[in-house]
Amino acid sequence: MSAEVRFKFAAKAMGTAVSVHIADVVPQETADDAWESVGVFLRDIEDRFSTFLSTSEISRINNGELHMLDASPDVVEVLDACTWLEHLSNGVFNARRPDGSIDPAGFVKGWAAERAASLLAEAGLQDFYLRIGGDIQTRGAQATGEKWRVGIVDPHDASRIHSYVDIPENWAIATSGTAERGQHIWGNNAMPVSPQFSSMTVIGPHLMWADAFATIGFALGDTGIEWVEKFPDYTAFTLK
């Protein structure tokens, strides 16, 4: 038996899976409509951000067809955040490829997941989680009133849960590890090759930051936890 919820949804999105579990006592229709709004939103984000689609805003920026500042507010916000993270991490986080083109994919997933969770809240839901690709934004609590209990996958055996944590209401959790690395960071030779740990998990109020901080903290290696925990409310732990 897993934890008690009332509605479960899952689908393919953004190259991975999106899952929503809802604990609220609401009509089926409310839950269905909220889930539908998440799907519409994520398809729109993919259309606008994917570097695999020549019609996306990111592709058009890279092709010189669209100026960054003429992009939609969402695109500007994402690139703005990527710039901020690049500075804070001294370039460990980098949304630009060596050829100068941009690819904010490493940030978009967490950002979009947090936004999608906000859509569920706007639809009237209070107790749920939304998970995209191993990163989770929660709201409220489980149907039992207990905090959402998040299992952390054993980095050496994906069929096992290594640890778990009951996270504060409305908080998010993200895990970064070796297999994920190439996806986020391009051409940074300064990055340690063999960190002392296999995965880093970051917990905090916002998934957009928890996800990015986990990526950066993992890449930083030994100084990663210290770096992440300079940010108020964000906690990091590693698994060997």
Added chain:
Amino acid sequence: MVVVSQKPTLGRQIFPAVALTVVGVGFISLLDNPGGNGGVALEGAIGAVVPSTSETTSTLAPSPATSVIAPIEVSTTLAPSPVSPVEGSGVCDGDVVTGPTAVFKWGGLQLQATFTKKNVLCGVTVLNYPNEKDKSARINQSALPIYNREAVEIGSAQIAVVSGATDSWRAYTAGLQAILDAHPA
């Protein structure tokens, strides 16, 4: 909190100008968020952090390419003279320039650049990154227990959701979250 600027428009233009000049970062101009609430502001001249033997306040000329209207004040600290100064050796023995604090929607950012005697940029440091916005929601982090076991049984632990690093669609379908999702609510 966003620092209230008397000239928000100016503030939004100045930081990109300084950052482009000093750091040379490509899309720093994205600091200016047209859809935002004017969240970038200046904090004025800020004292340099490094120890100094003498201190002056100089005015950094704006970059003409970015149409900044007024000059921006930054604090320049002259570093102590090195024991054996070598012209153009790449030693950061010149000026230390502290930029204004740029306030993003989510927190601040302030850069400090160091130069050689020949005014060649030789180092950039991030001085601070406050994250004021989240302070209202702060809780005691030490109260967050992490249960660590050799291997946790999903059933006994009542795990609600699984976090992990490798999660492509294929990995998902073969993983624990897919089982949690497929199990009836």
